[in-house]
Amino acid sequence: MKRILTLGLVLLALALPAQARMKIQQITSPGGVKAWLVEEHSIPFTSLEIRFRGGTSLDRPGKRGAVYMMAGLLEEGAGDMDAQAFQRARDALAASLGFDANADAVTISARFLSENRDRAVDLLRLAINKPRFDDRAIKRVRAQILSIIAQDRKSPRAIANRAFDKLAFGPDHPYGSSGTGTEQSVRALSRADVVQAWKDALARDRLVVAAVGDITPEQLGLILDRLFDGLPATGRRMPPRAKLVLTPGVTVIDYPSPQSVAVFGEAGIRRDDPDFFAAYVMNRIFGAGGFTSRLTREVREKRGLTYGVYTWLAHYSLADMLQGSVSSSNDRIAEALKVIRDQWRKMATGKVSQDELDAAKKYLTGAYPLRFDGNTRIASILAGMQLDGMPASYIDTRNDRINAVTLKDVERVAKRLMKPDNLRIVVVGQPVGLKSTD
Amino acid sequence: MRQLILFLAVAVLLPLQALAEGNVTTFTLKNGMQAVVIEDHRAPVVTHMVWYKVGSADEAPGKSGIAHLLEHLMFKGTERFGPGKFSAIVAANGGSENAFTYFDYTAYFQRVAADRLGLMMDMEADRMRGLILSENDVRTERDVVLEERNTRTDNSPDALFSEQRRAAQFLNSHYGIPVIGWRQEVARLTRKDALAFYHRYYAPNNAVLVVAGDVDPAEVRKVAEKYYGPIPANPDLEPRDRPTEPPQLAERRVMFADARVARPYVIRTYLAPERNAGDQKEAAALTMLAELLGGSGLNSVLGQKLQLQQKIALNTSAFYDGVSLDKTMFGLFVVPAPGVSLKDAEKAMDAAVADFLKKGVNKDELARIKTQVRAAQIYARDSLQGMARRYGEALTSGLTVRDVQEWPSILESVTPDDILAAARKVLDRRHAVTGWLMRDRSEAGQ
Numbered sequence: 045m046k047r048i049l050t051l052g053l054v055l056l057a058l059a060l061p062a063q064a065r066m067k068i069q070q071i072t073s074p075g076g077v078k079a080w081l082v083e084e085h086s087i088p089f090t091s092l093e094i095r096f097r098g099g100t101s102l103d104r105p106g107k108r109g110a111v112y113m114m115a116g117l118l119e120e121g122a123g124d125m126d127a128q129a130f131q132r133a134r135d136a137l138a139a140s141l142g143f144d145a146n147a148d149a150v151t152i153s154a155r156f157l158s159e160n161r162d163r164a165v166d167l168l169r170l171a172i173n174k175p176r177f178d179d180r181a182i183k184r185v186r187a188q189i190l191s192i193i194a195q196d197r198k199s200p201r202a203i204a205n206r207a208f209d210k211l212a213f214g215p216d217h218p219y220g221s222s223g224t225g226t227e228q229s230v231r232a233l234s235r236a237d238v239v240q241a242w243k244d245a246l247a248r249d250r251l252v253v254a255a256v257g258d259i260t261p262e263q264l265g266l267i268l269d270r271l272f273d274g275l276p277a278t279g280r281r282m283p284p285r286a287k288l289v290l291t292p293g294v295t296v297i298d299y300p301s302p303q304s305v306a307v308f309g310e311a312g313i314r315r316d317d318p319d320f321f322a323a324y325v326m327n328r329i330f331g332a333g334g335f336t337s338r339l340t341r342e343v344r345e346k347r348g349l350t351y352g353v354y355t356w357l358a359h360y361s362l363a364d365m366l367q368g369s370v371s372s373s374n375d376r377i378a379e380a381l382k383v384i385r386d387q388w389r390k391m392a393t394g395k396v397s398q399d400e401l402d403a404a405k406k407y408l409t410g411a412y413p414l415r416f417d418g419n420t421r422i423a424s425i426l427a428g429m430q431l432d433g434m435p436a437s438y439i440d441t442r443n444d445r446i447n448a449v450t451l452k453d454v455e456r457v458a459k460r461l462m463k464p465d466n467l468r469i470v471v472v473g474q475p476v477g478l479k480s481t482d
Numbered sequence: 483m484r485q486l487i488l489f490l491a492v493a494v495l496l497p498l499q500a501l502a503e504g505n506v507t508t509f510t511l512k513n514g515m516q517a518v519v520i521e522d523h524r525a526p527v528v529t530h531m532v533w534y535k536v537g538s539a540d541e542a543p544g545k546s547g548i549a550h551l552l553e554h555l556m557f558k559g560t561e562r563f564g565p566g567k568f569s570a571i572v573a574a575n576g577g578s579e580n581a582f583t584y585f586d587y588t589a590y591f592q593r594v595a596a597d598r599l600g601l602m603m604d605m606e607a608d609r610m611r612g613l614i615l616s617e618n619d620v621r622t623e624r625d626v627v628l629e630e631r632n633t634r635t636d637n638s639p640d641a642l643f644s645e646q647r648r649a650a651q652f653l654n655s656h657y658g659i660p661v662i663g664w665r666q667e668v669a670r671l672t673r674k675d676a677l678a679f680y681h682r683y684y685a686p687n688n689a690v691l692v693v694a695g696d697v698d699p700a701e702v703r704k705v706a707e708k709y710y711g712p713i714p715a716n717p718d719l720e721p722r723d724r725p726t727e728p729p730q731l732a733e734r735r736v737m738f739a740d741a742r743v744a745r746p747y748v749i750r751t752y753l754a755p756e757r758n759a760g761d762q763k764e765a766a767a768l769t770m771l772a773e774l775l776g777g778s779g780l781n782s783v784l785g786q787k788l789q790l791q792q793k794i795a796l797n798t799s800a801f802y803d804g805v806s807l808d809k810t811m812f813g814l815f816v817v818p819a820p821g822v823s824l825k826d827a828e829k830a831m832d833a834a835v836a837d838f839l840k841k842g843v844n845k846d847e848l849a850r851i852k853t854q855v856r857a858a859q860i861y862a863r864d865s866l867q868g869m870a871r872r873y874g875e876a877l878t879s880g881l882t883v884r885d886v887q888e889w890p891s892i893l894e895s896v897t898p899d900d901i902l903a904a905a906r907k908v909l910d911r912r913h914a915v916t917g918w919l920m921r922d923r924s925e926a927g928q
Contacts, residue, residue, distance in 0.1 A: 066525075086524060087863050128780050128790065135778050135850045138857030157857055184789065187819060191745050191796050198744035200637060301742065303632035334578075335557070335569035345566075348625030351633050371633050403574055410576015414593060417525040417695075418864045 066416060068426065068436045071261045075269035079253035080426045080436060081261055084419055090161065090257030091420040092168075093427035094152040094271075097250035097361065099145045100223025102280045103241070109225020110233055110241035113182075113189060115145035117238060118152075120181035122170035127181050130171070139164040141171065147223055148361040149252075149431055150245050155420065158258045165267050172246065173274035177238050189230050196224070200305040200472040203297060204369075208307045208470045211295065212365065217286045219363060247279030248272055254426035256419040286363035293481040295470045304377040304473025305369070308384070310466040312357055312364035313457070315432060321445045322453035323357060323461055328404040329454075330391050330462075331355025331368055336403060338391070342383050343370065349380040359432065366461060378477040385464055392462035394455030401451055409443040506873075507699035508883050511707060513715045514687030518873045518883060519702045520694035522866050528695030529867050530602045531591040532610070533874040535690070536683040538663070539585040539656035539724060539808070545675055547663020550583040551620075551627055552676050556590065557581075558619045560612035565619075568605055575601065585657055586807045587878035593867070596696040603709040610684055610713055613677075620673040628669065631662050639740035639919065647917045650734045651751055655727040655808055685716035690877045694870040727753065727809050729913075736917040743921045745796075747817045748828045752914040754812040757804035757889075759882050765804035766892045767904035768812055773851045774843060774901065775835070776800025776814065781847060784816065787834040794822045794830050807880045812908050824918045824925060835909055843898035855893045 069081045100111045119134075119141060120127040134141055137160040142153040152172070156164035196202035206222055213220035225233075251272060255264050288311055313323045331339040331354055343353045355368035372380040416422050429438070471478055505521040538549045559565040572579045577594035592602045635641040645660050652658030662668070691710065693702050730753050757765040776784045776799040784798035797817040803810060814835070818827035862869060876886045920926060 084524065087860060089860055089864075091864075128786070131778065131780050132850070135781065136853060138854045155861065157860060184793075187796050190820075191817070195744040198742050302636045303629070305637075334573065335566070336573050341566075344626055346622070348622040349629070351626055351630035371637075372629060373632060376629075403570065407573040407576055410574070410595065411578065412576070413525075414527050414576060414578075414595065417527045417866060420864055 066422065068439070069261055070436060071265060073265040073268035075273060077248070077251065077253065077268040077272055079255060079264060079268055080430065081254075081259070081264055082256040082419075082422055082426070083258075083260065084256055085258050087419070088158040088258050089419070090156060090158070090255060090259045091423040092152075092154040092156075093254045093423040094154070095252040095427050095431050096150040096246050096279075097148065097252065097431065098245055098279065098282055099147055099149040101147050101218035101283050101362070102244045103218060103223070103225075104237075104244070104280075106229070107233065107237050107241070108221060108229040109189065109223070110237045111150065111245050112145045112223050112225060113185060113230065113233060114177075114238045114241040114245065115143045115150050116185045116189065117177055117181055118143040118171045118175050120185060121176040121178050122167075123174045123176075125170070126176070126178060127184075130167070133167055137164050137167065139167065141168055143171070145223060145245075147219055153420075153424070161259070161263075161267075165270060169271050169274075172271060175242060177235055177242075179235060182235055182238065186230060186233070189224060190227060193222075193224055193227055193230065196222070200299055200301055200303075203299060204305050204307045204470050204472040207295060207297060207472075208309065208468070211468055211470070212288060212290045212309070213286050213363065214289045217362075218283055219286045219360060243276060244280035247276045249278045252427055252430040254423045254430065256423040256426070283362065286360070288363060288365070290466075290468050291482075292466050293468055294478060295468070295482075296475060296478055296480045297470065297472045298474060299472045301473055302373060303371050304374050304471050304475045305371045306377060306381060306469055306471045307367065307369045308381075308467055308469040309358075309365050309367035310463055310468070311461070312359070312366040313461060314364050315359055319453065319457040319460070322449045322457040325401065325404050325408065325446065325449045326391070326396070326454045326458050326461070327355060327357050327366070328408060329396055329400045330387070333404065333407070336407075338387055339368075339384060342387055343380055347379070347383065349376050349383070353380070353384065361431070374474045375476045377471060377473065377475045381469060381471075381478070385467065388462055388464040388467065391458055392464055394458040396451060396454050396458070398451065401449070401454060405446055405449065408446050412443055506883065506887070509703055511686065511711050513711065513713060515689050515691060515706075515710050515713075516877060517691040517693070517703070517706055518877070519697065519699040520692070520866065520869050520873070521697060521699065522694065522863070523696050526596050526696050527593065527866075528596040528599050528693060528697055529591060529593045529870050530599055530606070531589055531692040531870055531874055532606050533587050533589040533690040533692065533878050534683060535586075535688050535722065535878045536588055536679075537584050537586040537878075538659065538661040540683070540722065541656060541659070541679075544667060545671065545679075546659045547627065547668040548671055548675050548679050549588055550662055551624060551668065551671050552679050553581050553583045553588050553590075554623045554627060555615055555619060555676055556609055556613060558613065558615055558623075560608050560614055562608050562612065563605055568609065571601070571605065577602070583661055585661060587875065589874055589878075591870075599693065599697065599702070600705050600709070603705055607709040607713060610686070610689070610710075613680060615673050615676060617673050620671075620676060624668065624671060627662065628665065631665060631668065635660070635662065636665075639738075639742045642740065643736070643738040643917060643919045646738055647736050647749070647751065647915050650736050651753065651811060651915045652727055653730075654725045656725060657727075657808065682716075683719075685719060686710055686713045687715040688719055690874060692870045692874045694866040722807065724808065731912060733911045734915045736915060737920065737923070737926050738917065739920040739923045739925070741921060743919055745817055746824060746918070746920050746925060747815065748824050748831065748916070748918055749813060749815045750828075750831070750911075750914050750916045751811040751813040752908050752910065754802065754810050754908050756806040756808065756810040756879075757881060757885065759880060759885055762804070762885060762889060762892050763896075763900065764904050766889070766896050767900040768802050768908060769804060769893060770848070770851060770896050771901050771905050772800040772802040772812065774847060775838065777851065781850075783838045784814070784831065784834055787837070788816060788827075788830055792830060794819055794827060798831075805875050805879050805881070807878075824920065828916065828918075839902065839905060839909070843901055845898065848898065848901075852894055855890060859890055
């Protein structure tokens with residue numbers, strides 16, 4: 045599969061189907077919790093995707109990693125069950141309950157059989173409302189997180205992403221550092237910090253829910269009230285929009301490995317910008333188009349310089365960027381980056397052929413309904429849409445808006461977005477012929 | 483795209499998933515091409531796959547990586563669909579496509595709107611026999627593959643370690659050679675090598691068609707007959723008699739040190755029997771054994787003992803993948819907690835296994851695992867691509883459709899005695915490779 049290795053915390057642009065057969069119902073529970081639902085009764089199970097906006101960006105000062113650790117502890121005991129008892133109960137129901145946190149949300153992914161629905165919901169309700177945060181579990185999960193941090197410090201890709209984020213958002217915004225925390229911050233977290241993170245991050249004013257499967261609106265409504273009625277009405281206030289402080293230049297980080305990993309980027313475009321769809325089409329032509337993109341053709345197909353080169357429009361809740369990545373042997377990475385920069389410059393002229401535009405539109409509009417297969421996949425997309433503030437009706441107009449993009453639109457947005465002289469490139473490895481510029 | 487599947491040794495494979503059979507139809511074309519159709523009408527989408535019964539373990543000595551390089555080259559074009567056309571047409575139809583190579587198979591697939599199935603078959607059938615390659619295509623793509631090897635293997639101490647352990651595990655079977663190939667051999671592969679491999683193995687009587695999605699099986703058969711039907715079988719196709727593994731008589735150890743290692747660990751793999759057509763009982767017992775020993779986090783034998791009670795491990799798991807043409811591996815994996823040596827972690831792992839063999843199977847835990855086996859059959863129906871893949875893997879690894887469909891009930895019928903018998907037979911260090919992944923050699927002395 046096309047390996048798009050994004051920053052773990054980026055929510056990629058979603059697109060929605062034109063002629064999908066599914067119908068999205070927007071429901072409100074008796075207790076006032078809202079959710080999107082697609083009924084699909086042909087398989088006796090339900091996928092439930094829950095998001096709490098804010099995620100690791102809600103960490104308090106000096107407590108980096110608290111929300112991430114809290115999310116990891118939600119399956120480690122709740123109510124009168126310790127970690128082992130909780131996981132035994134989950135397995136006995138053959139339910140899957142996944143808890144995680146990224147820069148924009150705490151995510152909960154649940155899947156349960158219809159015959160076990162009530163018992164699975166009871167278990168999830170306990171995990172959300174009555175987590176124990178036992179000292180023993182904290183100790184165990186802390187050690188696991190420290191191991192993840194140690195691994196990230198030895199992974200060229202993670203090193204590159206961390207360095208790029210810091211250059212892009214600075215040390216003061218949460219986006220500028222890893223939500224996993226540092227060795228120092230994670231070691232210092234106490235149980236009280238974890239409890240505080242739970243109160244800060246899991247509140248009803250930031251809740252998003254999508255359900256797909258063998259469940260009716262009435263059944264879902266009752267479940268929603270049971271799942272969230274014990275949570276506080278409001279959580280910690282969201283951080284401000286992130287200011288992009290990225291400067292042009294090259295950063296080389298020495299790391300002994302045969303292949304250099306590069307990430308690069310510059311300012312992006314907001315999803316509600318009038319030219320967003322033009323930018324989306326342009327990026328398909330430029331770097332997101334699999335085997336048909338200009339970058340893949342020039343860097344991989346013609347010159348064999350890499351296994352993968354991509355660009356993407358990154359949309360965080362509080363920032364937007366145009367980013368890319370490539371990996372090449374230490375002795376070839378300079379050439380790969382030169383080709384990318386040349387292509388960036390060429391794209392900046394805004395010149396795109398009618399064939400390129402047509403091919404991009406055909407792909408984007410044709411691929412759109414194909415995303416909606418599988419309950420879990422659909423639920424996850426619907427949750428992402430809500431998190432990004434998109435209305436369900438977006439589905440009906442999205443392809444029309446892609447089709448409306450003209451050569452002129454692409455030219456205008458390319459001239460506005462593609463600034464080859466603004467690029468910041470971070471290279472991790474031992475690249476030949478590349479030096480840091482600052 | 484043109485991607486190689488590497489099952490990381492540390493990943494816990496969950497081969498519990500199985501299939502409902504009501505929506506599966508099979509047929510065979512006159513030229514010997516097998517077909518499996520999986521119906522699902524929830525969304526107007528179809529996955530179209532062609533699997534060849536040839537993988538890296540079928541390669542000739544000195545030509546490692548040729549199966550995978552050819553997979554890349556299959557996108558270079560034919561007379562009818564020139565360079566880049568295949569991908570462009572798939573994209574213009576809103577489709578996504580990919581390909582992958584493993585020890586026992588090479589597969590190509592597209593996911594498109596259901597009404598474009600005929601077009602996909604037309605193109606896939608065309609490149610089964612019509613591939614055109616230039617010297618330049620091969621040279622450039624070889625560089626791409628070497629970069630792929632950098633990305634996947636040479637930049638990753640875990641992957642290098644895994645490669646070394648496999649080489650130690652298999653003395654004779656080509657499972658000991660990496661799918662992507664040894665660097666020095668990949669660098670010397672030629673256009674001639676690629677075409678020879680292609681002509682020898684790419685034929686309908688060596689292929690399996692899998693179609694999953696919003697389709698009517700009778701219609702699929704008609705379209706398949708139209709596009710794949712006219713391709714002549716390769717009469718010279720030989721049976722897959724590959725080098726086989728002799729019995730292992732002595733324990734082997736691999737001590738691998740790399741400064742880039744962040745997380746040292748112990749991993750042990752035992753030579754183990756695979757699933758065979760009509761004979762899957764022992765493999766089913768091993769599948770359950772892996773679940774009991776290291777499947778579900780804290781409730782598995784290793785999780786309970788090493789993580790919860792003794793607190794000497796950060797993570798533990800056990801893994802076994804029975805879908806394999808030849809002998810496979812059963813594995814145990816322990817990441818020691820900070821301050822715990824690899825030696826002590828290995829000792830604790832062995833003690834936990836010995837204790838399990840003495841005390842036997844926890845019946846409650848087995849019952850929970852069987853509940854999950856039943857549930858997995860329901861959840862599996864949600865992912866059409868996953869279902870398609872399961873049939874493709876099975877049919878290119880010596881199993882039949884019937885074996886795939888019987889698998890869940892065989893898993894259900896496994897008894898504690900079956901599990902213990904399989905465990906006693908397989909978990910013998912004389913048939914194993916034990917590996918230590920270290921930051922530096924000094925950790926070996928601890």
